Amino acid sequence: MKKTDITGAELPSVRLLGADVTMPDVRTYRKTYMLGGFLSACARAEVSADMYLQACESFAEFLSFNHQDKIFSAKDVEEAGVKALIRALGEYIPFLARAQSLERFKLPEIHTDGGYAYPLDFQWEKLAADYAGVSLFRVLSLNYIDYLILRREAFIHALSQSEKGRDMLEAAYCGEQTEPDRATLRAMFPSPEVRHG
16 A cells, blocks of 8 residues: 555655665654764774664664565664665665655745854754644654645745745745746736837
């Protein structure tokens, strides 16, 4: 059975170690990058056997949680070998990046002069949690695609609450347009025949 996101659209998947793996939850998505660095250290033999086993267990949990039908063990992962795991992550991370860049998940581009003096690690997750009326931990357990959908909705909703935010959304919308608004242009700049009619 195919997994779907909160809108009912089928979740994309990628084939890793002989299994179709779908989008992770937000928490697992964040761990994916750490796991890649850890596996690279394992390949360079910079970790102990216990740490290598821990990496295999983490990767097995990662695969099992995001796979549609199969549960992986640390032994399954260990048999594949570190290089195969690194290759698999090398395919999976761009897969996640491609999903995030899809038009339906993009946030409107907002240009401001300000910024945060201290970046917030969970800024987007907190925004989504507040919008949905759920805990931050509930948002972290969402499928990554569902999270992207919720994050976009929360961001647009938050901006629409103030006049400045609505202006920013309008500017973002205008910046995304690839075709001219001919009706508005004709109303603003009538042709010479209409003006002298």
